[in-house]
Amino acid sequence: MKRSKIYIIGSLLTMLLFSACQKELLEPNPESLLNTENFYQVSKDIDKAVLGIYSRLQSRKPTDYLLLEIPTDNLYASTNTSVSGANALDVLAVTPDNDLIADFWVANYSIIFRTNAVLNNIDKPTDYKGIEKNQYTGEAKFMRALTYFELVRLFGGVPNVTTLLSAEDAKRVPRASEADIYKxxxxxxxxxxxxxPVTMAAGRASKGAAIALLGKVYVYQKKWIEAEEQLSQLFKAPFSYILVNNFADFWKMTNENSKESVFxxxxxxxxxxxxxxxxFIPNGGVAGVxxxxxxxxxxxxxxxxLYISGDTRKASTITDMLISKIGDTPLWYPYVSKYAVVHDYGSSGLDLPxxxxxxVVLLxxxxxxxxxxxxxALIELNKVRxxxxxxxxxxxxxxxxASPADFSDKLFLERRLEFAYESERWYDLVRSGKYLNFTSEERAYxxxxxxxxxxxxxxxAALKYLPIPQKEIDKARDVLDQNDGYN
Structure with missing residues (x-):
């Protein structure tokens, strides 16, 4: 149901948070200090600012596949793709001047700026009620952690920014170590x-979401004891997460906010x-969608x-036979149908996990x-199966x-089939080392x-990390060093 969701009106938040004279400060590296003297005076201002953090993720999330799926063995750019940088990433021709990489960097530091603005002003209001101050602090810290986790997995060490900086000071921030970012x-x-709190409105981070993300961070670091301590909590009270009975149900708008949705x-x-x-819809459309x-x-x-007979995930992920208009003869034309809900062109209300x-189960x-x-481990792996x-x-x-290699193959196969087109594949290819085996892709069949x-x-091997965007290096006056293999 939609009634408890956050609905963020971007233009209103922009008016509240930013003035026209500060436009040049919106996209530095990292995003710079804005004049907020007249904001953050009451708790309602902090709430609006927190919503502004989510708003920036809302605008970024639908395009993540361009950077995290198109370069993988799951997806390829169509012949009419006009997104700058997509065709190069499609064949792993990765360079520091790729626009998609640069846009992702800027979008994430924009989120980080907004989290820092909240955290640096959290003590100003004096009218908080109940747990409001703790909640807003927790939400901002969850979002900052989530954003840095995206960055460190893609780039390694990145600028560690936790305060509000002027545009000039921002240009002098070097890359922190990967270890410091993980800390x-x-x-x-x-x-x-x-x-x-355990329970939050849909679209806002909860205690369970923070535990799940911390567990995932520990898995990426192979800190198994710490990961088990976190992830095991999510299988018992006070949490009530479950896998929905049918994979297809998760992708229906009528089933949003299900108990499988952690965040x-x-x-x-x-x-x-x-x-x-x-x-992902073919040019001619899909009947009924x-x-x-x-x-x-x-x-x-x-x-x-890879989807074998009987795997119910297939029908909710890829549709092979295209029917553009009711009455048309089905045509072999596979397309991604995971997000194919009824909608007007470019205007979908489907929540994105x-x-x-x-x-959590596979982690x-x-x-x-x-x-x-x-x-x-087998019991958990088989739950998804x-x-x-x-x-x-x-x-x-x-x-x-029977062997670690066997388990790795089975685990990452299940992750690939389960999370196809959810922007997990590139991360899994890299952390498993399987990106080195990705030398060719079978495309149109x-x-x-x-x-x-x-x-x-x-x-x-250099693709373990993406290059630091060249425009950010130039802007930072050579304070940022480039990742190996891109000079």
């Missing part, structure tokens, strides 16, 4: 866990919508062929295996995960010939 993330999340970004068709539901599509990217045969309980499986508990196949017929057995177009991609 900031963990410290923020530990504090957020203490301050956030999601909320949207409302028309006034606060996104275009992701349109982005939308009259035309943007067809920015199409699903690769590399992933399509950031953390699903399915992610917990990974953690238990890391703790040398393969039997327990059983949901996918509506029963135990395709469950893995211990002999399937011809069912008449039984062959697919195979396209080579330029994988290399």
């Amino acid at each position: 900031l993330i963990i410290d923020d999340l530990k504090d957020a866990i203490q301050k956030l 999601a970004i909320t949207y409302l068709a028309g006034s606060n919508a996104h275009n992701l539901s349109t982005a 939308v009259s035309r599509g943007a067809e920015v990217a199409l699903p690769s045969w590399s992933i399509n062929k 950031v953390i699903r309980f399915a992610d 917990y499986a990974e953690t238990l295996y890391g703790l040398n508990r393969p039997g327990d 059983e949901r996918a196949f509506a029963g135990t017929s395709k469950n893995y057995i211990l002999s399937d995960i 011809n069912p008449n010939t039984g062959t697919a177009l195979i396209v080579p991609v330029a994988t290399r």
Whole structure:
């Protein structure tokens, strides 16, 4: 249901938070200090500022696939893709001047600026009621941690900014170490866990979301004991997260705010919508969904062929036969249908998940295996498998995960099929080391010939990190050093 969601009107927040004379300060690296002398006076101002943090993530999230799925073996840019930088990323021709990489950097530091503005002004109001001050602090720290987690996974060490800076001071902030960024993330999340309530309105971070994210951070660091301590909490009271019975149900607007949603970004068709539901639709549209599509990217045969018979995730992720208009003869034209809800062109109200309980389950499986508990890991891995196949017929057995390599293959296969097009694939390719094996991609498949177009991609060790955007290096007057392999 939509009634408890956050609906953020961007223009209003912009008017409240920023003045026209400060336009040049909106996109420095990191985002700079804005004049807020007349803001943050009462608790309502802080609440609006927190909503402004979510608003910036709302605008970024629908385009994450351009950076986190198109460069992978899940998706490829269509012939009519006009997004600057997408075609280069499509074949891993990654350079420091790629516009998508630069835009992602700026968007994230914009979120960080807004979190810092809240945290640096949190003590000003004197009219907080109940837990409001703790809640707003926890939300801001969760969002700052989430944003730095995005950055550190992609770039390694990045500028560590926790205060409000002038434009000139921002240009003199060097990259912190990766370890320092992870410390900031963990410290923020530990504090957020203490301050956030268990129950929050849809679209706002809760205690469970902060615990889940901290567990995920520990998994990425292979700190299995710490990860188990966090993730295990989410399987018991006071939390009530579950996997919804049918995978397809999670992607229905009538089932938003389900118990599988740990943290999601909320949207409302028309006034606060996104275009992701349109982005994957073929140009001619899909009958009963939308009259035309943007067809920015199409699903690769590399992933399509991995969905075996009986896997219910397939029908809710990729549709092979296209019917553009009612009465048309079905045409073989695979497209991503995970977000294909009924909507007007470019105006979808479908919520976009950031953390699903399915992610918690698979992260917990990974953690238990890391703790040398393969039997327990298998139970968690099979929870997702059983949901996918509506029963135990395709469950893995211990002999399937007899070695660490076996387990890794099965785990990342399930993650790939479960989270396809949810902007997890690039992170999983890199952290598993499997990006080094990604040398070619099967794209368009011809069912008449039984062959697919195979396209080579330029994988290399340097892609463990993306390049620091060149425009940020130039702006920072050589304070920022470039990642190896991009000079």
